[in-house]
Amino acid sequence: MPPGIGIAGMLHFVDGTSEQIRELLEQDKFDTIDMIADRARSTKKRFVGGFWYIHAIYRGLGEPRQGTTHSGEAEWQQHIDRLKRWVAQRPNSVTARIALADSYMGYAWNARGTGTADTVSEDGWQVFHDRLELAGQTLKDAYDLPTKDPEWYLVMLGLVRDLGGSKEMMAATFDKAFAFEPDYYYYDQVMAGALQEKWLGEKGDLAAFAEKAADRLGGDRGDIVYYEIARQINCNCGEDQDLHGLSFPRIKRGYIALEKQYGVSLDHLNKIAYLASVGGDPFYANEIFGRMQDNWDPDTWKSQSYFETAKAWAKEGARAKLIEDAIKSADDNAKTPLGRKFHGEVEKSFQASYTTAVADCKKKSGDTILFPFDMVMQLGQDGAVEQLYTSLRSGVTACLTPQVRTGHFPAPPQASYWVKVHLQPTPEDIQKLKAAGIIR
Numbered sequence: 001m002p003p004g005i006g007i008a009g010m011l012h013f014v015d016g017t018s019e020q021i022r023e024l025l026e027q028d029k030f031d032t033i034d035m036i037a038d039r040a041r042s043t044k045k046r047f048v049g050g051f052w053y054i055h056a057i058y059r060g061l062g063e064p065r066q067g068t069t070h071s072g073e074a075e076w077q078q079h080i081d082r083l084k085r086w087v088a089q090r091p092n093s094v095t096a097r098i099a100l101a102d103s104y105m106g107y108a109w110n111a112r113g114t115g116t117a118d119t120v121s122e123d124g125w126q127v128f129h130d131r132l133e134l135a136g137q138t139l140k141d142a143y144d145l146p147t148k149d150p151e152w153y154l155v156m157l158g159l160v161r162d163l164g165g166s167k168e169m170m171a172a173t174f175d176k177a178f179a180f181e182p183d184y185y186y187y188d189q190v191m192a193g194a195l196q197e198k199w200l201g202e203k204g205d206l207a208a209f210a211e212k213a214a215d216r217l218g219g220d221r222g223d224i225v226y227y228e229i230a231r232q233i234n235c236n237c238g239e240d241q242d243l244h245g246l247s248f249p250r251i252k253r254g255y256i257a258l259e260k261q262y263g264v265s266l267d268h269l270n271k272i273a274y275l276a277s278v279g280g281d282p283f284y285a286n287e288i289f290g291r292m293q294d295n296w297d298p299d300t301w302k303s304q305s306y307f308e309t310a311k312a313w314a315k316e317g318a319r320a321k322l323i324e325d326a327i328k329s330a331d332d333n334a335k336t337p338l339g340r341k342f343h344g345e346v347e348k349s350f351q352a353s354y355t356t357a358v359a360d361c362k363k364k365s366g367d368t369i370l371f372p373f374d375m376v377m378q379l380g381q382d383g384a385v386e387q388l389y390t391s392l393r394s395g396v397t398a399c400l401t402p403q404v405r406t407g408h409f410p411a412p413p414q415a416s417y418w419v420k421v422h423l424q425p426t427p428e429d430i431q432k433l434k435a436a437g438i439i440r
Contacts, residue, residue, distance in 0.1 A: 014051045017053070025060065028085070041150075058151050062099060083103055105135045150181040167195070185224070188210075192229045211247075220261065223257050227252075227258060229246070233246075236306075243279055267300075269291060269292045270297035270300040282315075285310070330419050334419075349410060354403070354404060361396045365394070365395025370426060373392035374392075375401075376390075388404060
């Protein structure tokens with residue numbers, strides 16, 4: 001973590017860098033931007049979390065301050081004119097030409113609009129393609145310069161997509177990009193996005209590409225790319241219920257590898273918590289939510305209510321998994337002759353020490369019925385309770401749990417030994433349960 005940046009400050013620090021570059025552009029400080037970009041390219045500098053510094057630079061150069069769709073014609077013209085001035089003043093700047101090409105593409109989308117194809121006018125299509133042609137020519141000019149840049153291939157990949165290129169054309173462009181810089185995961189994200197069923201892909205194409213791309217790199221590098229694809233594709237846009245066919249265990253493996261290599265980013269923590277929630281892993285999601293605390297990211301969750309719902313689901317699911325595992329361990333222990341004998345000793349000890357406490361807790365809690373439940377305990381070598389779970393939450397269990405937690409039982413066959421006690425309702429409670437149709 002950079003000095004002086006707390007966990008809350010880690011959210012969107014990449015955007016801060018892009019904003020600084022935008023301010024330099026608006027001040028016509030072209031030489032300063034070139035110097036920063038040259039260093040970012042030559043060192044392959046990354047932020048905490050693995051975000052590429054050179055990509056953040058281009059994010060600050062590719063559109064007017066108001067954004068692609070919210071900028072008017074005047075703002076776009078001013079932005080384009082400034083980039084052209086940069087190209088004229090520094091004709092050997094590859095950064096200026098790539099930024100101009102990227103801006104032409106954004107300018108094209110500004111003319112087209114974000115609606116479906118049937119909503120675009122004939123004039124809109126014409127302007128769209130004219131501006132894409134300008135982007136293509138600018139990229140060609142940039143390619144002829146001696147300095148090479150990984151972002152050139154990213155913009156080219158997007159241009160092929162926007163011009164309606166086929167899957168085969170996209171794949172050929174991706175292969176060239178991969179050959180230039182295999183770890184520039186933005187290529188993989190764009191290619192995977194194009195392979196969604198609503199665009200160029202068929203069912204299974206996206207997941208197959210992600211697996212192939214990850215295997216192509218192999219090891220931690222491949223797993224990291226797999227995670228990067230997942231976090232980009234799964235946008236919480238109403239289409240993420242099955243992670244688009246991606247494997248959550250591999251997504252998780254990729255995130256763990258990324259954090260180990262590049263450090264902790266709150267952006268990534270939010271994203272992996274979301275992916276774990278969609279991927280059905282409440283135990284891991286709960287772990288990540290605990291690390292995030294309340295530092296939720298609106299871009300990831302869209303609303304605080306969804307964040308809180310996912311957080312509560314993870315907490316409850318993690319608890320259920322712990323209880324399930326604890327009960328299984330206790331049941332497995334009870335299958336051996338020694339375990340059966342010890343379980344009997346614990347049940348006798350429990351009845352002798354806590355029968356009165358159970359009755360008192362029922363009165364104090366106001367519960368009208370004692371529902372049957374399991375109390376599963378992990379006992380230390382001396383019989384002290386190390387961990388305790390109940391299969392049911394009720395007033396009785398809330399009252400009884402702290403009392404049993406401080407208790408002692410017979411010494412188990414070995415340390416950290418799981419044992420289960422089943423608490424039955426009274427005969428009166430059984431009659432009430434039968435009358436209510438809960439049991440027969």
